[in-house]
Amino acid sequence: MAGPLSGLTIVELAGIGPAPMCSMMLGDMGADVIRVDRTKAHVMDRLSDPKFAVHNRSRRSVSVDLQKKEGVEVVLRLIEKADGMTEPFRPGVAERLGLGPDVCLARNPKLVYGRMTGWGQDGPLAKAAGHDINYIALTGALHAIGGKDKPVPPLNLVGDFGGGGMLLAFGMVCGLLEAQRSGKGQVVDAAMVDGAALLLGGIYGMAGAGLWSDDRESNMLDGGAHFYGTYETKDGKHVCIGSIEPQFYELLLDKTGLKGETLPAQMDRKAWAQLKSRLSAIFKTRTRDEWCAIMEGTDICFAPVLSMKEAPQHAHARARNAYVDVAGFAQPAAAPRFSRTKEAVKGPAARRGQHTDEILGERGFSAKEIGELKAAGVVGAQA
Numbered sequence: 486m487a488g489p490l491s492g493l494t495i496v497e498l499a500g501i502g503p504a505p506m507c508s509m510m511l512g513d514m515g516a517d518v519i520r521v522d523r524t525k526a527h528v529m530d531r532l533s534d535p536k537f538a539v540h541n542r543s544r545r546s547v548s549v550d551l552q553k554k555e556g557v558e559v560v561l562r563l564i565e566k567a568d569g570m571t572e573p574f575r576p577g578v579a580e581r582l583g584l585g586p587d588v589c590l591a592r593n594p595k596l597v598y599g600r601m602t603g604w605g606q607d608g609p610l611a612k613a614a615g616h617d618i619n620y621i622a623l624t625g626a627l628h629a630i631g632g633k634d635k636p637v638p639p640l641n642l643v644g645d646f647g648g649g650g651m652l653l654a655f656g657m658v659c660g661l662l663e664a665q666r667s668g669k670g671q672v673v674d675a676a677m678v679d680g681a682a683l684l685l686g687g688i689y690g691m692a693g694a695g696l697w698s699d700d701r702e703s704n705m706l707d708g709g710a711h712f713y714g715t716y717e718t719k720d721g722k723h724v725c726i727g728s729i730e731p732q733f734y735e736l737l738l739d740k741t742g743l744k745g746e747t748l749p750a751q752m753d754r755k756a757w758a759q760l761k762s763r764l765s766a767i768f769k770t771r772t773r774d775e776w777c778a779i780m781e782g783t784d785i786c787f788a789p790v791l792s793m794k795e796a797p798q799h800a801h802a803r804a805r806n807a808y809v810d811v812a813g814f815a816q817p818a819a820a821p822r823f824s825r826t827k828e829a830v831k832g833p834a835a836r837r838g839q840h841t842d843e844i845l846g847e848r849g850f851s852a853k854e855i856g857e858l859k860a861a862g863v864v865g866a867q868a
Contacts, residue, residue: 488515489826493568493661496521496560497544498551498584500573502617502641503649503677504601505540507571510654512543513819514828519567519844521560522548522837524865536812540650541834543819547845548838548865555863557583561592563848568664569597569657576602576611586672596670597660601653603644605676617644620677626685633702648680703754705729711761712737712751715790716768724768724776727786737785741767841866 493516497508512518520541535541547563550556561584564570570589572579579585579600586598603620604610610623621627621644622636631637653675660673688706691697703709712728728737734751738744741764749756768776773789780787791799797808797815808815812833819828841864845855858864 487826488513488828489823490658491515491826493517494519494566495657496564496567496570498560498570498572498574498579499523500601502573503645503653504571504573505538506646506650507599507601507653507657507675509540509543510650511657513830515826518544519563519840520544520546520835521551521563522546524548524550524838524862526837535836536833537814538834539811539816542811542816543831544835545840545844546835546838547841550863550865551582551584553861553863554583555858555861559845559858559864560584561589562850563844564589564596565593566848567593567596568661569599569670571599571601571653571657573601575614576606590670590672594670595664595668597657597664597673598670599653599657599660599673599675601649601675601677603649603677605679606674617641617649617677620644620648621681623678624682624685625689626681628699629685629688629701629707631701632708633700636701643684644677644681647684648682649675649677652677652680652683709754709757711757711764714761716765718771718773718776719769720772720774722773723790724773724780725788725790726780729786733784733786736783740779740783740785743767838865 490511493511495508495511495516495518497504497518497520499505499520499522508518508520547559549559551560572584580587586600589598590596600606602611603615604613618627618638618641621638626643627636627638629636630639653673656673656675660671664670688697691704692699697704701707701709705713708714712726712734715723715725717723726737728734731751735744738746738748743763749760771779776787777789781789796802802808807818809818809830811830816830819830822828842855845858845864846852850858855864859866
């Protein structure tokens with residue numbers, strides 16, 4: 486069955502990081518996403534086999550030389566009947582290419598034009614280079630994550646993907662819904678610095694209420710509390726607990742053998758270090774699997790800390806088909822899940838220009854035009 490975005494067409498100017506993740510999400514949900522790749526290998530082509538570029542899955546590829554005016558015209562013809570497009574460049578780059586929002590919306594007034602940047606389209610840092618770590622640093626998120634000694638980057642999940650790719654996907658769907666009512670397109674300015682700040686909104690609320698300290702490992706959710714964190718087990722692996730609610734905490738005390746002892750109050754911050762030391766010693770008395778047999782599935786709020794190799798094999802993941810085999814290796818399945826209009830991974834990432842002839846033919850280019858564009862190096866194709 487077709488996904489919930491079936492019938493929508495999105496043109497994606499190729500990039501790395503969050504913009505491809507947005508397009509993957511739209512493609513997994515049924516949109517026909519056309520990725521406009523370069524005609525030649527680029528520094529972005531980091532993987533020898535594109536199938537491993539998970540965020541490039543679920544769409545087709547046409548390769549176009551955007552440095553040629555004829556190539557820009559090819560893209561403009563692609564967007565004439567598209568519902569949306571996304572671009573991953575720094576502010577001003579798309580305009581210099583001749584593919585800025587004014588030009589594209591003049592060609593297709595109903596177009597939803599999504600822009601993915603780190604700093605946003607304006608502001609003093611807008612045109613500066615940056616990566617996930619820089620964007621989350623400016624929001625307070627990086628400062629809040631890590632041990633007492635220094636902040637630790639949480640991979641590139643908070644800025645690139647949570648605050649970037651998912652934010653742009655949400656923005657595109659919002660714009661597409663509004664365009665169906667108004668008949669008019671618009672520009673979506675999705676900035677990772679904005680998205681990362683949004684993700685931190687609840688923590689800002691706690692800080693405003695006086696319930697959060699800027700000192701790392703001193704708060705309930707940052708590893709400071711003995712009942713919310715990770716513990717090493719006898720076999721050198723780890724488990725995690727999140728026993729915040731009183732009834733869950735009581736169960737934790739019961740399963741660890743601490744119930745019945747005279748202990749400080751759960752929320753007595755001065756006692757957290759002492760209680761954490763007690764729990765550390767207790768968790769080291771059994772292996773991870775032994776603690777799973779005791780705690781997993783209970784209301785302790787417990788889970789083993791799995792590696793990425795282990796995660797797809799866990800019974801819960803297998804029962805929900807949370808990972809799928811695409812082109813010979815496991816990767817996260819499409820999400821969220823729909824009861825009627827089913828989401829699905831359409832296939833692995835396409836090779837650069839793999840669908841050039843097919844896509845241009847669908848958009849009204851004659852075989853003669855396609856041949857001339859290839860001969861001039863405006864477009865390319867790979868088997």
